[in-house]
Amino acid sequence: MSTSVELGRARAWAWVAHLRAGGTTPWAAWQSADGPEASPPREPIAGSARGGRFLPGAQQLELLRRLNLAGRPSTALADRVLAASAPGRGRPDLELVGVDVDRRFGPPAVDPAELPDDELLRVATGLLAAGLVERRESAVPSPDRQRFRVTRRFRPRYELAGDPWLAAAYTSQLVADGRPPGGGGRSVHVLGTGVAAMLAHTWAAGAFGEGAPSWPDFLAKVRARRRLPRRVALPEVVDRFRARPHTGRVGVVLDPAALPRLVGVRRLDAVVDPPAHATELARQVGSALSLLVLPAEQTQLLDTVLRPRLAAATGGLPTVPPEHRDWVDDAAFALRQRLLRAGYPVLGDPDVLLTTPPDRPVGSVLDLAIELLLEEEAT
């Protein structure tokens, strides 16, 4: 091994020690190769199978530096980050530029500060998924479920369908109030809103459920199929329920203010839209989680453990990119026309289907992941 390689490695190990101690100096500005930690640590990095005999990848090191910039991660968290492998396909663990100058093979070494957020996110989401699995024993019911009360003896028989995010949120409120859905002869209320929002809600329901593609891929798939997702193709939903036995009145509800009366309550809380960056994080954590637990448990952990932790995140729904706007507008208009001619009750103005969610700033997925990792440790 040449002297320059030895010096490079000593400098890298010293940077690892600096980061483990909470340092925030970027690799490009790191010059020191001195000190007792300028070699593989004698104490193994926890979780590292071979006790830290190889340098962690640039992705892991940069993620730790970002954690240090955002808070004060413990040594245990730092070691978890350094020992982690990013789940899924993508770039392998990358080497630090300037360390092994004799190296002729393998992916090019990088300056970790220049890595895109996605590379760091793969490591972060793997850690968050592992954290969810570790905490599954202590999984607490979501706030709605904590407020669950005894089922009321006299209650309207109902079922909410249509927009999956709205249906799940309102159903959850009603269950918490002792009014679970179901029962013979139940009325079915098919909930709808602007088509763009319904698409975003469907994507979010998948992201917090058994998995979803990225938002652009989701839209591309819907466009390729030339029909709206099954749950938000409202007339078809109505047809399916009307064909079922033991079903009472089936109608579409586009006005959320009309819903409480239909389900026998005075009021229902407005449903909060899932912010785009929180949904994307849930999607990526779900993807990593699918490698660790079975689908049913994945959905349960995302819903009952991750979703409450993301409740504080603010931001807008994902916007429909320009290349998809035409067909989304066409689909909304076609849906409006069909509901105007519907032979079943439609509560609310069908023009609402044409509306688009307001543009609101979208937060950083990586920042949110870092926030959760630090918060996970604090709890």
Place this chain on the structure above:
Amino acid sequence: MSRKVLLHVGTPKTGTSYLQDVLFRNREVLAEAGIAYPATRHDGHFLAALDLMQLPWGGLQAEAIGAWDALAEQVRAHDGTAIVSHEILATASRAQIGQALESLGHGDATEVHLVLSVRDLVRQIPAEWQENLKHRARLSYGAFLDQITDPERATRIGAWFWGVQEIPDILDRWGQDLPPSQVHLVTVPPPGGAPELLWKRFSQAFGLDGIDLDLEGERHNPSLGAPETALLRRINRKANAELAPADYRPLVRELLAHQTLSRRTRSPRLALPPELHPWVQELSASWISEIEARGYDVVGDLGDLVGAPPVTDYTDPDRPRERHVAAAAVDAITALLLDNARMRHEQERLHAELADVRGALERAHATPSYRLRHGIVVRLERSRAGRTVLSVYRRARGRSSRSA
């Protein structure tokens, strides 16, 4: 604890499916010779590799949960030699490799030997593109080549290709804790050689000489010609959005690609573009000199990595002759029609079977005592009082069934 573990980590497209099939089918014969190939299904080691490397794979990941630990436990429990083999292990990270070696007993009296089967890039590059297409990819050959020749390797395709194909890097990662004498390279002979030569090399590397193995397996990944691959890509572009992975695998990958299109052996073959040959030659030469310098055990000939010279009649799969693609499409449609006819017959048979069952059920329901009980239940269910009586009766009877 295993005294010796032979860990075969790649590379893809080097006869690994055939090897794994032989090992799987001959588990009992191998066990008699003191060699364990611990697997209860033919893709057992694939699932273990997915689990170790935390890789999603078209919904298979749920079946993979815990598979590596289970495999490693069986390896450790075996007193003798154990074999672990899957080609996607080639792309494991250093942390995953550390975990794998430790779990197999490395550093704890078990002698781990690394086996890497390798083939020239002249064949590997087109084969990898084709393999991508058989896993739903839609990118053109040109786009694939652009991605793998980009030195940044920043795309998923580029990162994966070099992760499983760059021999010195794979050996750097997997072999860094092993002496060179415990690292064995098996080279795939050049095209046109004796078909049994590769098996002889595998047999030598894995110490299987002298064991009476059944070698009549059929599991291999047949290759497609250029127009067939172009057709597959067009199918992916059109059908991917609607065809779920669980349906894609049996219909497109198995029925169309493996069972139908691969039989068209007279169409122009997929090949490396001639203009890339100099680059590939230079790269291969650097790999060969590096491997020679490291002193690994080579089973075969490192010269096999040089590859064949450029083809004279290169067919660009991005611009195939349309009549060739159309002919392949007719074969594909025919195969789908025949399969559809088979399923229709099966459907008709099941309908007939269902009708028989329904008839038998109706005859059973036609008995006077059944009609009487059914009538009572129907009348009781019409009123609240009747439903209460039924409920009391059912509770007293001790089951919640609503049937009469």
